[in-house]
Amino acid sequence: MSEATPIDNYVDSVRQATPVLGIAALKPKGACWYCNQPLDNVRKFCSKTCADDYRTEEEVFRDVAE
Numbered sequence: 001m002s003e004a005t006p007i008d009n010y011v012d013s014v015r016q017a018t019p020v021l022g023i024a025a026l027k028p029k030g031a032c033w034y035c036n037q038p039l040d041n042v043r044k045f046c047s048k049t050c051a052d053d054y055r056t057e058e059e060v061f062r063d064v065a066e
Contacts, residue, residue: 022058023051 026033026044034050034057045051 023055 023044028039028041028044030041031038032046032050033044034054035046037046037050039046045054
């Protein structure tokens, strides 16, 4: 069995952090980033459910792209 190298550990930590950084990097656009429901210019998602669903889809698409 091979042991994880420091590079492997770094890559794993970046992969785990990516969804959080991705959502944090989103700018409010006046609509929910997931369902496109109109919002004020401060919020990114209309509900926690939409934020969670957006995060889940981003993780799935990231895993498929690898």
